[in-house]
Amino acid sequence: MTNRKKPKVYLTRRLPDVVETRMRELFDAELNIEDAPRSQPELVAAVKTYDVLVPTVTDRIDAALIEQAGPQLKLIASFSNGVDHIDVDAAARRGITVTNTPNVLTEDTADMTMALILSVPRRLAEGAHLLTDRKGEWAGWSPTWMLGHRIWGKRLGIVGMGRIGTAVARRAKAFGLSIHYHNRHRVSPATEEALEATYWDSLDQMLARVDIVSVNCPSTPATYHLLSARRLALMQPSSYIVNTARGGIIDEAALIKCLREGKIAGAGLDVFEHEPAVNPKLVRLAMEGKVVLLPHMGSATLEGRIDMGEKVVINIRTFFDGHRPPDRVLP
Ligand code: DGY
Structure with missing residues (x-):
């Protein structure tokens, strides 16, 4: 200096x-x-x-x-x-x-996003808790027990294709997910081609078509409750949503309602609307195995x-x- x-x-x-x-x-x-x-x-x-x-x-x-x-x-x-x-x-x-x-923190946050994308449909947290809650007692493998849903072949819809969204897309492609994205601007043709990514100008249309939604856009006045009650209602009942960006981008009360009513299958949340307070209804949903909650540790390496x-x-x-x-x- x-x-x-x-x-x-x-x-x-x-x-x-x-x-x-x-x-x-x-x-x-x-x-x-x-x-x-x-x-x-x-x-x-x-x-x-x-x-x-x-x-x-x-x-x-x-x-x-x-x-x-x-x-x-x-x-x-x-x-x-x-x-x-x-x-x-x-x-x-x-x-x-x-x-x-x-x-x-792009790659670390993308890793954690991918971890949630894998954890929610495959019931990872639920399985891990089952063993610890039962203090290691477990009756053994069963053909019909702890069945989650396959990730390979599913459609991932990324909301916000900046650095982190793109890093998530790279990982997800390797896991056999097809990449869909909504962003203010279309990414370069080279990036789209490398990721075999489909651009959706309409967020509403993308939400209705994908199996897993990953929220990766910044929190700004324009993205506050971007995932509103109306938009969450467009998602398929079998779909999941993952958020490692900021809690306020999703209308949390509306998400809780959708999860409770079975309009969305599950959620993986690393961020919350009123952090560090976590809505007790989300904690209850986590105990029921519908959501995986993490304490804002996306970039924590x-x-x-x-x-x-x-x-x-x-x-x-x-x-x-x-x-x-x-x-x-x-x-
Ligand atoms: C950030 O830096 O914006 C992260 O959310 C903190 O991990």
């Missing part, structure tokens, strides 16, 4: 040791040793004091907070791919740059978290060297 004075950097959560060590070496960094989420008064104090805020998806960096920032706050370098927890417009109005950590930390470091350094940071998020 050309500016010799180290920027004052405020981390809202604990990060892997190696990342915190880098932060301490390079910046005047305030770590969060407790790892309890920072309170709103702590965040207010931080935006009045620090040059850089490093939030995660568990912090709400809304307009009310940003408006209280002092003139020293120049950068919000989020330790996240998604930026729906940050009011990017409000930051822009205050001349504060926002960055995120794209690319480095040590390697991924270290790569995310390195991206945050690069974004901060580049910014304070007077250049445009590589992962700048535009309003």
